[in-house]
Amino acid sequence: MDGKESIRGDGLGLIAGRGIYPVLLARAARRAGVERLSTVAFVGETDPEVEKLSSRTEWLRVGQLASMLRFFRRSGVSRAVMAGAVAPSHLFDLRPDLKALFLLARLKVRNAATIFGAIAEELGASGVVLMPATTYLEDELAPVGHFGGPPLRPRQREDADFGFRMAKEIARLDIGQSLVVKQGTVLAVEAFEGTDKTLERGGGLGRGKAVLIKVSKPDQDFRFDVPVIGWQTIEMARKSGVALIVCEAGRTLILEKEKVVQLAGEVGISLYGMEEDGGTS
Numbered sequence: 001m002d003g004k005e006s007i008r009g010d011g012l013g014l015i016a017g018r019g020i021y022p023v024l025l026a027r028a029a030r031r032a033g034v035e036r037l038s039t040v041a042f043v044g045e046t047d048p049e050v051e052k053l054s055s056r057t058e059w060l061r062v063g064q065l066a067s068m069l070r071f072f073r074r075s076g077v078s079r080a081v082m083a084g085a086v087a088p089s090h091l092f093d094l095r096p097d098l099k100a101l102f103l104l105a106r107l108k109v110r111n112a113a114t115i116f117g118a119i120a121e122e123l124g125a126s127g128v129v130l131m132p133a134t135t136y137l138e139d140e141l142a143p144v145g146h147f148g149g150p151p152l153r154p155r156q157r158e159d160a161d162f163g164f165r166m167a168k169e170i171a172r173l174d175i176g177q178s179l180v181v182k183q184g185t186v187l188a189v190e191a192f193e194g195t196d197k198t199l200e201r202g203g204g205l206g207r208g209k210a211v212l213i214k215v216s217k218p219d220q221d222f223r224f225d226v227p228v229i230g231w232q233t234i235e236m237a238r239k240s241g242v243a244l245i246v247c248e249a250g251r252t253l254i255l256e257k258e259k260v261v262q263l264a265g266e267v268g269i270s271l272y273g274m275e276e277d278g279g280t281s
Helices: 003-010 021-031 065-075 098-106 112-125 154-172 195-206 231-240 257-267
Strands: 012-016 037-042 056-060 079-083 129-131 145-148 178-182 185-189 210-214 242-248 270-274
Touching (some): 012 021, 012 065, 021 037, 056 065, 065 098, 065 112, 098 112, 112 129, 154 178, 154 210, 154 270, 185 195, 231 242
Parallel strands (some): 242 270
Antiparallel strands (some): 145 270, 178 210
């Protein structure tokens, strides 16, 4: 019996952050036959829509780790998925309970990866296996090759190959996971400010011909950290002057994929999926 078959009988726990992502995952889980969905939602973060899809919901504040563990125990949850971001300002300005305080005290480095990794360990110690955040959404991962908007021009193919190599390197150094290029020049590199700000800076310099590249880190923990593109990404790219979005195939979630592809076609932005050892040729 695989993990998903087990979930149908035991139920699934959902740790729901911001945006449409948790809602899409909840819908996909229900379609896959998950009968009991026990959701931890965060005040000021989670879309209330997710509550309508859940069997039971516990509304907590970020940092209430003990309450989350108790809720999953009461709900009989043995497997859980974490979906949707938590605002960085909330993540680093926690009002933690005692259990979370002990967790934070153990960490030599405090960032999103170390904090969420420690939370995953606490879940495991409580008998809850944290599954990949792409669970039930495998069909929404970026495919290999052109999958939306106009076909790539030769110059764009060159920029895609160049930019992908550069993006994988900054991801390896844990600087960021996105950058913007044009004609073999890196225009903007993502750091803590996020993809949208990188698009603004790089797209402005590219003047309508820039290329956004989005990749995963070599040690990406897909239990809580998945590269994501949504329709908002397409809209921001249009406003910023980006003509092509390249993402890592099989490792980037395209949220509301049909909507994203349709919008990309309408505004003339190309979408392309690349593998690390592959090229665009």
